Structures are given as C-alpha cells and as structure tokens.
Amino acid sequence: MMHAVAIPPFELFYEEHRSEVLRLLRRRLGAQRAEDAFQETFLRALRAYGRLDHGEHLRAWVLTIAQNVAVDMLRRMRPTEELVESASSDARPAYTELAELTDGLGPKERAAVVLRYGYDLSYDQIASALGSSPDAARQATSTGVRRIRRRMTS
Numbered sequence: 001m002m003h004a005v006a007i008p009p010f011e012l013f014y015e016e017h018r019s020e021v022l023r024l025l026r027r028r029l030g031a032q033r034a035e036d037a038f039q040e041t042f043l044r045a046l047r048a049y050g051r052l053d054h055g056e057h058l059r060a061w062v063l064t065i066a067q068n069v070a071v072d073m074l075r076r077m078r079p080t081e082e083l084v085e086s087a088s089s090d091a092r093p094a095y096t097e098l099a100e101l102t103d104g105l106g107p108k109e110r111a112a113v114v115l116r117y118g119y120d121l122s123y124d125q126i127a128s129a130l131g132s133s134p135d136a137a138r139q140a141t142s143t144g145v146r147r148i149r150r151r152m153t154s
Helices: 010-029 031-049 058-089 107-118 123-130 134-153
Strands: none
Touching (some): 010 031, 010 058, 123 134
16 A cells, blocks of 8 residues: 655755756756746745645656746747847848838738738737737738739739
8 A cells, every 4th residue: 555755844845856946947948037937936836735635756746847937938938039030130121121012001911011021920920019819910911912912013
C-alpha cells in the first residue's frame, strides 16, 4: 500500500526549488525577464498549493508551472517583436512605397492593405493593429485592393 507524501510548508518548498526554477526561467527568457516570471511562477504555485493532495513530484509540478509562465510571456512578446523586425528591415517604410496606390482609400482600408502587402502581416495581426476582428481585417484589405484595381483599370 502506497502512502501519500506529506506536503511541506510553502516556505520550505520555496527554499528547496527556487534556484532551479530561476535557472530554468533564465535559460528560457534571459535574466531580466526571468525575475518577473519567477515571481509569477511562485504566485501561481502559492495559489494552488492548498489544493494539492500529496507532496509527491513537487519539483516537476513547479517546473511545469515555470515552463507555462515562460511560454505565456513569450507569446505576449512575440507580436511586438515581429512588427519591429519587419518595420526596421526596409530602407523605405512600406507605407511610403505603397502611398501612390493607397491614396484615396479610407483609413482602415489603407492601413489593412499596407499592413498586409507592405509588411506581410497575417489577418490576425492586422486585426490586432486595427482593433477589429480577423474577418473585418480581411474584408478591409479585400475592399482596398478592389478599389485600387478599379482605379488602375479605369
């Protein structure tokens, strides 16, 4: 018959696992971001600690929490970094290169066309930038392109 391992007081749990958690987070996020992730990890652990049934595998449990916090932080950072990289890689900003084509479009249509074809953003990213849904971003882009084509053929 197996006996459940007793759950230690949170302070002892923290002391035992803090250096390993911090090491994992520094590898995943770098030293600066790891500090915030470290605090978030142990806040999540503290909130769930009272619901634990036994003290087995606490190391794996807290490292899983830390890994999830790191993934959450990386997901939140990704869109901003992608936009900055795209914008800084061109000699001339895409909006100036497309200005002649997009003149005369409404603000949302112009922005959607420039973001899609000038910066090669997905409709999800365009929707986030415009504060709309992906379907609305797709529609604004499509409408803008149709108007450009009509103007060019007439």
